[in-house]
Amino acid sequence: MGAIAxxxxxxxxIAAERIxxxxxxxxxxxxxxxxxxxxxxxxxxxxxxxxxxxxGARATLSAAGALAVAATIATPLAPALLTGTAVFAGLFLSxxxxxxxxxxxxxxxxxxxxxxxxxRRWGLANGVQSMGANLGAAAxxxxxxxxxxxxxxxxxLFWTALPSLGLTLLWAWYARNTPREHPAVSEAELADLEPxxxxxxxGPSAPVTGARLPLRQLALLTAxxxxxxxxxxxxxxxxxxxxxxERKFSVAESGWLASLPPLAAALGACLGGGITDTLCRKIGLxxxxxxxxxxSLPTIAILLVLAVYVPSxxxxxxxxxxxxxxxxxxxxxxxxxxxxxxxxxxxxxTGILNTGGAVGGxxxxxxxxxxxxxxxxxxxxxxxxxxxxxxAVAWLGVSVTSREATTV
Numbered sequence: 564m565g566a567i568a569x570x571x572x573x574x575x576x577i578a579a580e581r582i583x584x585x586x587x588x589x590x591x592x593x594x595x596x597x598x599x600x601x602x603x604x605x606x607x608x609x610x611x612x613x614x615x616x617x618x619g620a621r622a623t624l625s626a627a628g629a630l631a632v633a634a635t636i637a638t639p640l641a642p643a644l645l646t647g648t649a650v651f652a653g654l655f656l657s658x659x660x661x662x663x664x665x666x667x668x669x670x671x672x673x674x675x676x677x678x679x680x681x682x683r684r685w686g687l688a689n690g691v692q693s694m695g696a697n698l699g700a701a702a703x704x705x706x707x708x709x710x711x712x713x714x715x716x717x718x719x720l721f722w723t724a725l726p727s728l729g730l731t732l733l734w735a736w737y738a739r740n741t742p743r744e745h746p747a748v749s750e751a752e753l754a755d756l757e758p759x760x761x762x763x764x765x766g767p768s769a770p771v772t773g774a775r776l777p778l779r780q781l782a783l784l785t786a787x788x789x790x791x792x793x794x795x796x797x798x799x800x801x802x803x804x805x806x807x808x809e810r811k812f813s814v815a816e817s818g819w820l821a822s823l824p825p826l827a828a829a830l831g832a833c834l835g836g837g838i839t840d841t842l843c844r845k846i847g848l849x850x851x852x853x854x855x856x857x858x859s860l861p862t863i864a865i866l867l868v869l870a871v872y873v874p875s876x877x878x879x880x881x882x883x884x885x886x887x888x889x890x891x892x893x894x895x896x897x898x899x900x901x902x903x904x905x906x907x908x909x910x911x912x913t914g915i916l917n918t919g920g921a922v923g924g925x926x927x928x929x930x931x932x933x934x935x936x937x938x939x940x941x942x943x944x945x946x947x948x949x950x951x952x953x954x955a956v957a958w959l960g961v962s963v964t965s966r967e968a969t970t971v
Contacts, residue, residue, distance in 0.1 A: 564668060564695075565672070566695040566699030567726050568631070569697065569699035569700040569825075570723055571665075572600065572661070573700055573800075574638065574703065575596055575638065576800050576804075577704050578711060579804065580804070580807065581715075585642075586651075591933065591936050594929055595655065595929075596651070597658070598928045598929055600661055601662060602662065603666065604663070604666050604921050605662075607667065609911060611670055612910035612915075614667060615670060615671035615674055616908070616911060619740035621734070624731075624734055624738070628727060630660060633664075635720070635723055635727060636724045639717035640717075640721075641654050670910045673902055674913075676688040678741050678756075679742055682903070685895075685898075686838075686895035686899040687833075687837045687840050688836065690832045693895075694829040700825035702822070704803055777904045780962065781915060783961050784901055785919035788920045789922050790951070792921070793946065794863060794947040794950055795890055795891075796928055797931055798890065799887075800928065804935065809938075810879060820880050824884045824886070827884045827885065827891075829891070830888060831887070831889060831890070834892065835859075836895025837895070838892075838895075839852060839855055839899060848964060849963055849964055853958055855892055855895075856958045860889075861955050863889050863948075864948040864951040867945070897916065898916070901916045
């Protein structure tokens with residue numbers, strides 16, 4: 564689901580090179596269309612998490628998947644049905660609907676991880692989920708460019724709805740809210756997955772109040788996640804246009820090269836989650852969650868500066884690739900720490916965390932669109948370096964000391 568969601572998200576960004584001249588849209592307007600996704604995605608995080616806790620992951624993600632299919636189809640249909648300024652409005656609204664549809668995915672997904680896996684695997688599981696998302700993002704540039712060259716951008720984007728439809732139907736049929744509800748889960752597995760003192764995280768019986776949320780720790784994690792997600796959206800949404808406009812690669816070359824950073828991100832997410840789990844077992848929860856962010860986030864700041872100032876375009880691509888890998892190296896730490904702090908309110912808490920992440924994009928996308936539209940790509944990257952540094956500083960105040968911290 565994460566892979567398909569990110570593939571859908573990147574469609575307009577990759578197709579922008581064709582959309583702008585064909586529909587007479589400016590780069591700033593493309594930025595606003597991308598921003599529309601986050602306008603719905605951001606507030607939908609907490610709401611989606613609470614809906615997931617109330618109605619369960621099976622129903623929530625089935626409904627969200629159906630809406631995502633409709634929104635994905637609406638994007639290429641808008642220019643066929645509308646003219647003039649109404650086309651921009653149609654694209655804006657379709658991305659708004661897609662953001663609303665995808666908002667519950669990761670908060671509800673964290674609840675699925677908590678319900679279906681023991682805590683010693685939470686970092687790795689969240690890393691694998693992020694890896695899937697980044698593999699989808701990695702596939703998008705090259706595949707959509709090939710499809711655009713053969714069929715045009717509208718048909719290229721239309722085909723991205725079909726895998727989502729198939730997976731949504733499969734999820735609605737096969738998924739269950741908890742392991743106990745699934746006929747394929749054995750009693751031995753239940754004993755490992757659902758200790759008596761650890762109630763299920765999904766389904767109508769799960770807590771949905773915020774009284775037990777560790778607000779001080781959650782605020783620090785969210786602030787840090789907001790800062791580093793400026794960098795995430797900079798690299799995820801704008802790498803393709805940066806390579807075309809600033810580094811003078813061709814569209815075809817940029818389609819392939821823009822796949823490298825999310826491939827590194829996928830590898831980083833998987834490795835980082837496993838490393839976090841190992842560190843938690845070896846050196847304890849506090850430094851087990853802290854160590855990866857405190858080492859990688861300052862390194863990201865350095866790489867962003869080097870990426871824009873190095874004269875060689877190839878080395879710049881390498882720097883961006885390493886940078887994105889290090890950004891996603893932290894996903895397991897952010898999400899596992901939040902899950903341990905929140906306990907049975909995992910979906911709501913991770914909804915708050917991912918709201919912060921979306922705010923990073925909500926703020927960052929207009930900034931990058933404004934600067935890049937004026938050729939000031941260096942300024943956009945330097946702001947990212949400052950954000951990575953602030954993100955590291957916030958981790959100094961995060962202290963995960965128990966599995967179910969409940970103090971506010």
